[in-house]
Amino acid sequence: MAGPIDPRLLRRARATKWYLAAGAGIGIATAVLTIGQAWLLARSLGGVFAVHTLDPVWPVLAPLAAVFAGKALLSWANTWLAQRASAAVKSQLRRDILRARLATPTASTTSTGSLITLLTTGLDALDGYFSKYLPQLVLAATVPALIVLAVGSADLASAVIIVVTLPLIPIFMALIGWTTEARTKRRWKVQQRLATHFFDLIAGLPTLQSFGRARAQRKGLAETEAAHRRETMGTLRVSFLSAFALELLATLSVAIVAVEVGFRVVYSDIDLTTAFFILILAPEAYLPVRQVGVHYHDSADGMAAADSAFAEIDRLTAMPRGTLAAPAVDASRVVFDGFAYRYPDAETDAVTGIDLTIEPGEIVALAGTSGVGKTTLLNALMGFVRPTAGRILVGDVDLAEIDPDAWRAQLAHVPQQPGMVRGSVGDNVLLGDTAATEARARAALDDAGGAGIPLDQPVGDDGEGLSAGERRRIATARAMLRVRSGARLLVLDEPTAGLDAEAERVLLASLRELGVGAVIVTHRPRVLAEVDRVVHLEDPVGAAV
């Protein structure tokens, strides 16, 4: 179990710190009111018991009502502040995640679907963490100490019982967690496998049906379900133990205090009012701790959400931006010097030992089998990823030192699966140069082999309404527009895939006409024949196939 508060939440999200400070204030005020409430109640109960009239009740009514109102107000304020803090933290995390996504657009291991889930409903798990768990944690840190002091001022023996038993709760919970950890972990793996079986079967149902095997799998499912239940119950029997320890210690301690005080009242060791005061306060000392236990799940869910958020964000901090001015790419050679790239968590390099020089104005094709790392080279050239060994030099400056925006301003990129924004075809071409006129966009699209695509054709979410070939032509037009607005190097990944021979010919002629350098990943013979130089990449030695 990690600490109760993720230090990253404190560091990264200032709203958390601020809330904890305010929450501590609320905690102290709550404790004071609780003590006041106990005192007023005890006095009136003891009084009525002694005199058998209503007299002791009247003076405490107004203050008691005020105390209850104050407690209600504080509990509301606690939730309110926590929710506000949650909103601020979520917003901060969303911003950081999106920035991280844009800082390393190709390095993503998270699919767009799970990113959106994380940004919207996923981070909402932090609401439970902030509104239920954290307030109780803050109360647990402030209230018991004050309550114990109050009890101690009335009766030392009762305070000692509380002081001794209260710390036992976290100790016992930790002990139980520690002794059962190995057992739980072992079971958890089995349980995980069984739990995914249903999901796996349901997700694979269309596949099973197409082989006529769906109905036959029901028997196997019944068996895994039974096994899953057995395993889960085995785990639960153990994991409920810590909640049991919590409940048992908290209630048993109150019972011990109550009986101890009760017998001392018989011998007039303490008076009834003091006894009531202690009895009312004793459970309040344990309440926040118990509530922390109750809301532990909210904490776990919130932490999981924060973990996925930080996993995304940490990629941003891993890559500092360069600051140097970019040398002109049409006057400097670009050199891959012992370039290697290894994906995070991979055991071997995806690309290794690449030495490659691109002269200014040269059109170079990169060829090689699938998975050989051609796209990785383009991503590194675009500054989306950094070499994990070796470097890329532009003139005599390391690309890692160069301001990426200034560098990319000289490049025009077409990825293998171009992204589209919502709007029209024209909007998408104009991404190449937002200041360009519609006529220039039209010309660029024609030159990219997209003469038949109207500029005002609507483009839906994720390029909906466009075929793969159309998308590629629009993206190529985008790149051409950018070259005509000043970019000096084309970076193209399979620009002619999905195009027929005629469209391919038009496109190649237009590229030549632009008169700028290009690095093209391709396997099409016609493209390979057109370029100045072809570089064949080999499978890296020892790389996974």
Place this chain on the structure above:
Amino acid sequence: MSAPAAAPPRRGWLGLLRGLTADVPRAWPHFFAALLLAAAASAASVALMATSGWLLSRAAEHPPVLYLQVAAVGVRFFGISRGVFRYTERLVGHDLALKLQSALRLRVYGTLSRTTLLGRRRGDLLTRIVADVEAVMDLVVRVLVPFCSASLVILATTTLFAVFSPASAIVLLVSAVLAGGIVPWVAQRASRAADATAVPARGRLADSAHELSRASVDIVAYGLAEERLAALLDVDEELKRAEERAAVVRGIAVAGQVVAAGFAVLLILVLGAQEVAAGTLSPVMLAVLVLTPLTLHEVLSTLAQSAQTFTRAKVALRRVEAELTAEPVGAGDVPDAPPAEDPGLRLSGATIGWPRSEALLTGLDLRVGRGERVALVGPSGVGKTTVAATVMGLIPPQAGRVETHGRVGYLAQDAHIFSTTVSENVRIGNKDATRDDVVHALARAGLDLDPDRVVGELGSAVSGGEARRIALARLLVGDYQVWVLDEPTEHLDVITAAGVLDDLWRAAGDAPLLAITHDPAVMERCDRVVRLAR
């Protein structure tokens, strides 16, 4: 085409639960056991306070210590029993809930396996139903057991109060209804209204983030990141503001409970003191009556929480129920066909469409014989996969004739890779295949994978090309005589696609082959291209 059958009446979550209890032996005794244990656990904490109050008051009368022993034992018993009851209740409740969940999973699987899913674009439904089914756990553990037991405890406490002081009993019941029912209800409504204001911003944020993420490479490459991000952050700011406004109403329920408890304590204090003064209430009972409402707050917050969970669980279970009662479509499983001497398929004047739906294509004539490769091309949404479902015998044609000879094998573009070994994955194509058969099929599919390697969700990931080849190996291991390929190059990079096509064409031999595609590279390799139009 048959007339649509009348939809069965909606049974709701209770009907669904009743149906499930029929599948689980002794479900109701288990349920009542959990309920009583939960009630006993809650009652123990109330009784602890009440007995302690009595103990102190009685002690103040200085009786012989012997007279207090029973109360002292009671206090200690309640102190211990609460934890014990709670622990047992959780085990009994979870065991029952897990059994019901298993029963529901089996029902859902049984129902879905009997309805044709192929080509019905129901991927999201399949993932959602897995989560929806889990709501039955919540319904038992977090809604029914806590709600019923809390109500039971409140009623029992009120009844006991009525014996000593009817007026106090009424105050207690009113405050419980306020704190456990009305206040949470008002708070939930207020919350929902506040949430509604955040919904549009949330939707726009999701849309923009989706676009930004899908086109992130292009947006960054063209230096538009800051501009696009700024627009998105405006939406984010709006969402944050809406959530901050909503925060105001969140604490209402908790605050309301404190107020209700305070109201009960104060009123009972006055009423009880009056009765003590009038001699109608024993002074020893006063503390019992006044202190009990203070301990009820835990029981009451259970009510509020179970109501919240219930709202969510109900919606999920209603969706599950809708699936369970939906009329099955087509055959579900592809029917078994005997091997044919001269395999092939032939559609004459066929009208293609889903049962009880409009026809997608009419008058379709198509013939694929031995050694022939035919591409089926058309705009998306025209019903190409529906043609595949019809050819495979999953659904009947709405009119005309569809004849197939030989076993039809189908290569899906998104064939599922199960979380098991490569070899078990291949055996989906033929459950009787030997290990040698599997190894041979893998080799013919151009795949050099260890048959014992575990793949899928919990195993090592396979690339898109590998997944397609595992799917191909399923066809090869099962001696399928007619091949239907659905977008065989979709989602593959250019070179991998070319490699997969090479291996596919080689492996297919002279089997009649129908390729549904929009990829020019696939069309080039076919003998004939049939274009579908709406």
